[in-house]
Amino acid sequence: MTTQENSTHGSYVTKGESFDRDMSYIDDRITRDGRDGWPVEAGRYRLIAARACPWANRTLISRRLLGLEDALSVGMPGPTHDKRSWTFDLDEGGVDPVLGYERLQQAYFARFPDYPRGITVPAVVDVPSRAVVTNDFQQITLDFTAEWTEHHRDGAPDLYPVAQRAEIDALSRWMLHRVNNGVYKVGFAGSQQVYEDEFRALWAALDELEERLGRSRYLLGPAITEADVRLFPTLIRFDPVYHGHFKANRQPLASMPNLWNYTKDLFTTPGFGDTVDFEQIKRHYYVVHEDINPTQVVPLGPDLSPLLEGHDRDRFETATWGPEGTAPQPPLAAEVVDPAHTPLHVSGR
CATH class of the missing domain: 3.40.30.10 (Glutaredoxin)
Known part of the structure; x- marks a missing residue:
């Protein structure tokens, strides 16, 4: 990038x-x-x-x-x-x-x-x-x-509500440096000490998010916001890429109940998971980053089919699309992700 x-x-x-x-x-x-x-x-x-x-x-x-x-x-x-x-x-x-x-x-x-x-x-x-x-x-x-x-379409959600903009901006800045870019700081660390420092900082941030997501369905309450749009792309790449390729491997995201169920929830929410192409994601990281993967071998795993299993996020108050919003229509035919690049087909099962 x-x-x-x-x-x-x-x-x-x-x-x-x-x-x-x-x-x-x-x-x-x-x-x-x-x-x-x-x-x-x-x-x-x-x-x-x-x-x-x-x-x-x-x-x-x-x-x-x-x-x-x-x-x-x-x-x-x-x-x-x-x-x-x-x-x-x-x-x-x-x-x-x-x-x-x-x-x-x-x-x-x-x-x-x-x-x-x-x-x-x-x-x-x-x-x-x-x-x-x-x-x-x-x-x-x-x-x-x-x-x-x-x-905007009829029923489009307000992803950046005026009353929450200051909170969204502050959370987004924190996530950028500690999580979204934090995984890169771990993966591209140039020494053992730098790696260990960045590793601990990343996992401290993920622990904070795990706790936060134990209080509400989405990052800022019952409805999705810009903050969720910014966090999801990092979380969905965590187990297939960042955990192994970037050595951010304290534990898989799938072992963190709130973060994992939140990720599964968003993955099955229209507009989120239907933009994700796991084959392209894995090929990008493992092929382009030659200095940390010189063989350019792309792993078959992990098994991503659990992303399609049920989640527990409906235990929270929920207004996903806001008071007057609705879910988006299915993707345009020309923009549908190749079914072979989705969770049931990319794990080498």
Whole structure:
């Protein structure tokens, strides 16, 4: 995702050092008033979001929950990338059918010919100019919620309620550094001491979330919010990737009752699990991270079928979609995850 992750294919660890994520992104925003020069317009923009990437996964979830499919098209690169860019190798001829590009890099260079940082997903591209608008993953989903309201579906949930925004923002900042990026700090640690420090910090944060989720169905109460959209992509990748590949292996997530049942709950909630492609997720991490998996062997396990078993979260007060919201419709036919990449088929059973 970051410059460090994209600058050299397979090189992510600096011996003796901590992992430092470059948090400098193109901070233009697409807004109702177009104050940055990018007004919200149905059909004008294309979201580029690889299913493999957790940061991109949250944009796919938000787009589904809010019903933005007709207003905002999506392009999905394949699960791997080289030192130059994510590529559209899943599309016919290896070319994005809307942008006409083989590489996401081309959209960045169309706007910034000497763009110096990593070519990251998610990114939103202006279709008429075929140039990137923003790759600020922290802001993109907030703007989907607050700026694209004219194009929300009937019954779309309010993922960023005004009364809870300060709490959501504070929790999101904490999760970013301690959990979402915390797993990378563990996996890309450059020394034993750095690894042990980051390992303990990550698990202290997960223990806090385990306790928190013993009090309510979702992170901030009876309804899903932006905070849940941000946490889920990390949790769903934990046992298949972070536990083993990143050595975050104090215990599997499946052994933590509240976090595991919360993950199962969201996985079976429309808009969450139907965006997850386990085959692409595992291939991305185990193939691209050559310095920590030089053989590029992709494991068959773990068995993910328990994700489809019942959960206990309905013991809490529940208003999943808010007071007037409803569940989203099924995904568009062209965006359905390959059934062979779902829990019953990816564990080598």
